Amino acid sequence: MTDRDDATRDLTARGYSRRQAARIMGLFGAGVAVANAGTPLWAQRNDGPAEGSEPKVRIGSNECWTGPFPVAQAAAAKIVASSNFYHPGTEVSDFKKTLATMENVPENYILPWPGSSDPLSRIVVSFCSPTKGLVTADVSYEQPWGTAEWAGAKVTKVPLTADHRHDVKAMLAANPDAGLYYVCSPNNPTGTLTPLADIEWLIANKPAGSVVLVDEAYLHFSEHGKSAAYMVAQGKDVIVLRTFSKLFGMAGMRLGATIARPDLHEKLMRYDGKRMSTNLPLPSLVCGTTALTQAQAISERRAQMIAARTMTFDHLKKRGIAFIPSDANMFMVDWKKPAAPVKDQFAALGVGIGRSWAPWPTMSRVTVGSMADMQAFCAALDKIMA
Ligand SMILES: Cc1ncc(COP(=O)(O)O)c(C=O)c1O
Missing domain, CATH: 3.40.640.10 (Type I PLP-dependent aspartate aminotransferase-like (Major domain))
Incomplete structure (x- = not known):
């Protein structure tokens, strides 16, 4: 046998x-x-867009903003x-x-x-x-x-x-x-x-x-x-x-x-x-x-992510946009209208946010990137909302 x-x-x-x-x-x-x-097919490559087609600011696939x-x-x-x-x-x-x-x-x-x-x-x-x-x-x-x-x-x-x-x-x-x-x-x-x-x-x-x-x-x-x-x-x-x-x-x-x-x-x-x-x-x-084994580098990177996330949440609060508070490098933001066209609007401004999930069609997942990435997200948001 x-x-x-x-x-x-x-x-x-x-x-x-x-x-x-x-x-x-x-x-x-x-x-x-x-x-x-x-x-x-839509879920392959960890939800991300096709290879090579990613906008400048990559905050759609829960990747880290920097390398090892x-x-x-x-x-x-x-x-x-x-x-x-x-x-x-x-x-x-x-x-x-x-x-x-x-x-x-x-x-x-x-x-x-x-x-x-x-x-x-x-x-x-x-x-x-x-x-x-x-x-x-x-x-x-x-x-x-x-x-x-x-x-x-x-x-x-x-x-x-x-x-x-x-x-x-x-x-x-x-x-x-x-x-x-x-x-x-x-x-x-x-x-x-x-x-x-x-x-x-x-x-x-x-x-x-x-x-x-x-x-x-x-x-x-x-x-x-x-x-x-x-x-x-x-x-x-x-x-x-x-x-x-x-x-x-x-x-x-x-x-x-x-x-x-x-x-x-x-x-x-x-x-x-x-x-x-x-x-x-x-x-x-x-x-x-x-x-x-890099305990200090791990906690520094986590702290950088938290700082960028806190800045973003403060911005969303100021604008009165609902989101789910998160303990990780991503969060769901609720546009209160279909999320897919909003994602396209961000993409047109060079900011690649994530997709929505079937039970929550008005929400998008946004990955927390670097502080600069999240400032670009907030700036694009301001333009879209204007
Ligand atoms: C919760 C969860 N588990 C597993 C994976 C698979 O990741 P990888 O194959 O890169 O380890 C992912 C990828 O995004 C994930 O979000």
Whole structure:
């Protein structure tokens, strides 16, 4: 019996048809990331416009306004000369050790990935199926439900609470027998946190065999947020997902990590003969490892973002424009009229703001960029409102 036979058996036992199993195996087996597999065209490339068509001020795709910390860039540049080797040294274990120490989990609880999109889709395929659905907040980051729909799993969408937290009790009640409960905190696109106590409640009350996925893509930008990684250390059925695409400014370098019990990680590796995630771009690994330890640079960058966000919120308040207060590098602004034409007006002025979400067609997501970016946003806003 080959690994491939094992994986196919697992998929069909979990309710996938042989045809669906072949499709999933085809993607993973070919070594192709499934990140965008189920994602509609508009949502690919992290919601951004087509490559090369971005306006001057890029505040639409939740990217960082600047690149990796200089010391991390220097470390990445240095390793390029040794990149003829798959593993010239201890780069993978250095990454694991560094993150494990910071999060207080054993080193074998850390897996690095080329960004967080690939593991996010894998987690959906691994824990959802035609008989075990996905539960997600709405509005939230849509990639997991795109993958779940593609894989034939039921998607249950539960509105956020009035103060934009995940409504964990309603999420469990909406599907008490799901395979995966997805919590994005801070949430994309609202930038709002779900309290750790709520996540603890969900983990304590969810059905046996299911998993809670906590997506912490924006955690480093949050002033008040704390990681759910301690729940992983406690041995709970939880996977914490991280990316270096946001505060660390590495979206184009591709580095992410999952923090989870080894038996949960094993389940993510069933469909590709356990080949994924061992070979990653060395400059990305080294850049990420170095960046993680730069506590002062991290808090300075967060403070810069908060200053730009506060300036922008003050401007919106002065103009009487409603917005959702955010704890991350994005916020939803409510134009009280269809958002798509407003986005076009900003684009015509060289300012690329984000899109809206189906339940909130009058709101746009705006990424917090540099102070200069946000001054350009405010100036464009003044022109549009004039
Ligand atoms: C909440 C969330 N999770 C995951 C991702 C995937 O990012 P990446 O693949 O660059 O790590 C994004 C990207 O915008 C995101 O907003």
